[in-house]
Amino acid sequence: MDRVAIIGASMTQFGQRDAWIRELLAEAGQAALADAEVSPDEIEHLYVSNMASGEFEGQTGVPNALAHDLAAMPAYTARIDQTSSSGGAGVYAAWQSVASGASDMTMLVGGEKMTHRSTAEATDVIASLTHPVEYKHGVTLPSFAGLTARLYLDTYDAPRESLGRVAVKNHKNGLDNPHAQFRKEVDLETVLDSPIVADPLRLYDFCPITDGSAALVFCPESVAREYTDEYVVVSGIGGATDTHVVHERADPTTMGGVVNSSEIAYEMADLEPDDIDVAELHDMFTILEFLQSEDLGFFEKGEGWKAVEEGVTDRDGELPINTSGGLKSKGHPLGASGVAQVYEIYKQLIGDAGDRQVDADVGLACNVGGFGNCVTTTIMESR
């Protein structure tokens, strides 16, 4: 079977940008086309991962806008919204379009414009994904993180400091990412002394609000060889959901969507968790890195915090996690994040990650929407 390859990738500067959503998407789209040396008229399918351009900016219809801005007509387009995991869901849609034979050249662009809104407004736009019984109580994504972090620390007897070490590690990694929103090291004391946002979590346990965009170009491996020697293969991908109402999950410290999506991806790739050399996880909150690293099978349940404490997930550790700096340091423009995770793995696998480079042939990206409500896990391999 002809495998699905990624032959080009880009990401814009993440952070507070003057550009609006159309401009951000076009910037990443043009850069990815240039990277892949593909002309716009070759694009057959064009997907845009975006959660809320209508709510944030009053701009809807972004896939068609992007098709025009890139001169990619008459490419088929669709917007992929799966909240924070829109990017991962876009990777799934792009993979599917090529794997099914519907498209021989697919572009995926993920992006979000958020920073023109206040933190309270942006938090509310994101919280609008919650069930009415959650929303009416003022439940937000950060509050889910606080609730889960307290339960995790209590259940597994993990020290508060272990969460802080995730922030310290990812900020250190982000220092070497030229596209990251924060290129600044933080020490554990700073994390633990920062203002409380959702007790026991503090400011540095959370990712920032971010503008940015990222893009990928997909095609069959047989077509990829015509363009480049530098490509990666999507060898496994899975998507899964968990309950909409978060408190209805049997174990609130387990993300069923991560477990189920990764099982599908591992089976498709015929790989085990031990085979993964590098991973990008959805550290929207520090606690999420523990939950995912356990639910992906990297570590036993309740042991993920120890791996961070022991340096296993450092850039020079046995299993580097979030070499890009993660959402924590790189920033989290909702629809772009899952695409940017795959960008990082792509760069690592083709050996073009610069100062962030690790030794890796197999990489994994796990993109989480809501509080584990929707998840896509993607496994990529060097050609």
Next chain:
Amino acid sequence: MSDENPPMEANRYPDGSITYPGHPVGPDGEEPVGTVDLSAYTATVLTWTTSTATPPGVRQPNTLAIVEFDVDGEPVRAIGQVTTEEVEIGDEVEPVYCEELRDPDAGIREHESQEWDGYRFEPV
């Protein structure tokens, strides 16, 4: 708790499970066979947080808890505001009615699309 207050309504399904909120079908895919008013029960705090970065129209700070009711041996969880910031895991709480949990006109959600009253949890 007063007889005039609306119930804190959970659905009971054929397999015996109960969910709050109710859904069109239960975990096994079967339609509900009845309802339970959770406001008649006390619950235990499973976990809690105090959120300081709250959205428009939400009290600040906002202490929230996930609690677990025991309805004749069947566990049922719920999330909601806590009446105080003084709460711990394992505390017993009772539902206390509140006419308006947040300002329905301040946030992004359409006012008429949902209800805004409900039950806070108060340590017993």
